[in-house]
Amino acid sequence: MIHRPESSLTPDTSDPDRLAELEALEILDTVPEEGFDDAVQIARLICHAPVALISLVAADRQWFKARAGFPDCETDLGRSVCAYALSAPDLLVIPDLSTDPRTRNNPLVTGEPHIRFYAGAPLRTPSGHVMGSLCVIDHRPRPEGLTEAQQDGLRRLARQVMILLRERRQLARMQAAEVLTRAAAARRAALIELGDHLRDRGTVEEMTATAAEIVGRTLNGSRAGYGELDASGRFVSIPRDWSLPGELSLVGRHRLADYGSLGPVIERGDTLVVSDVGTDGRTAEHAAPFGAINITAMLNVPVRERGRTVGLLFVHSPTVRSWAPEEIAFARNVADRVQVGLARLRAEEQQAVLNKELAHRLKNTLAIVQSIATQTLRGVAERPLVEAFERRVLALSRAHDVLMQSSWTAARMRAAIESVLAMQADHDSYALDGPDLDISPQAALSLSLLLHELATNALKYGALSAGTGRVRVTWHVEEGQAPSQAPTLVLGWTERGGPGVTAPSGRGGFGSKLIRMGLVGTRAADIRYDSVGLRAEFRAPLADMQPQAD
């Protein structure tokens, strides 16, 4: 036997590179796995040994990933024989442990279970570090050691164990990567979903509640919500929140100071990231209030308007959690979108107020115009002319009423027609038939003034001058014959049941001119004074009647 220096009697297990590689395998203290259990059973069979182990040697202990015929799952290094395998170039075979200077004082040799024979194949990584060994143990000495075939079998099996270890780690890494990929996909999907919701939601509360729920679910939080910060920046009001079953709702008003020194970060508009409220300097002294609402980790993302923090989007976790940068970025992204959504709502609210005020002023001004005109024309003997003017102003205002409902961007054609005709006579004097198109503001004004003149004439001379007469108003879109021909809007006015009519003599007044101008000034007006009543048809390119696309 080769004499070994005394120093080699205590094996060196502390090589940091080796330990790092062992750590990276993520194998220590894991549950038993079939592949490793099979390996020790096969080793036992090959070597006809009562004990077989896969032993991994850490800095201060050896831990068995698989064991057969051995009671403990780990031992200290003082009881380890495998530790000597770390520096062995090949198989380490000790025929009689009770006589070998390295092992004769080992408690497992001197006492229970009185092991006598050891043969271990090193578990060597491609970089050359030995993680431990696949070993067989007997309770009697084996002066003959292992046969060539047994040695070969043990070596091959040890290589299989190494392959298992590496593939196991590979699989774990792939699974972890897949979890990350799935989380990233979930965040992307959540942002798309959020975009749809923010467009549809009409109030601040609906918008913020939807955003909070999406953030909470996507980041696997226990609770999420949106709190409005009051003007003093000291109180947060939570109108609604989302939480997992069993979690308390935080709906209500909260004083920020009760939860630590969060104010300055939030006021600045910075994201407040807390992994553990118990150790974070800003919250550590307020562990009790956080405990009461089951918060250990949290994300708070300020939402700002006009340079001031107006609210907080928050996500809570009942356990310690280090928020990943992409999770923080996601929450920030959602908060930014909420911010844009809120700005849109505010702008719409202001626009609606302005529109109302504008409509109110316009109508008051039109009343003043009516009054100035009638007072100016006091001396005019033909009062019907003055009244005709008053009523044209009224017709114009009716068209504006319809337009105001859509912020002067477009009008519904049917509403515009009904509004102006209602000025003159009961609804049942008219029969309306046509598709409900959107028409431009100019088209609505033109249509209203035109119909007003037609209705005025019908009432004075035409179908509506007798109680039994009726007017039929029809409209439709006529597609062009050739593809190059643009579609045309055709408006029909047909009177029935009144006295016979004849064309007025001369050029006629303003009303007649308005009628001849047709829709949006096209002059495409076909007016027939039939014996059964007036029949008129007006045409205009549909594109000239419809609102401009944005």
Next chain:
Amino acid sequence: MAQVQAPPSVAPSAHVLVVEDDPILMMALVEFVEDAGCVAIEASTAAEAIGILEARLDIRAVLTDLDMRGSSAGMTLAAAIRHRWPPIDLLMVSSQPWDAAQVPARGLVLGKPFDRRRIVAALQKFAA
């Protein structure tokens, strides 16, 4: 011997209090009242209107603008009249829409610009 004019056989014209702070609109409203065959009495503020109503007992109806300075003055006046002088008829004009719940009982709100026919018809109905 002084000639004594016989009293007219037709019923005396109904008096309508017109409340309007815009002098141009006042001219139009007074004309509507006269078109309806009534006598207009003018008040340019709600306080003046209350003073006239307290002093005279011959006011049959009130025609008031709801868009006067101090935005709610017109409607406040209308509510006060309905409360203190229940028999007086109320006709209001406004450029804004009003909820039916805001309008006093038996009150009628007509829009601006003015529809002379409807305003005159409403006043004639009150005076009848």
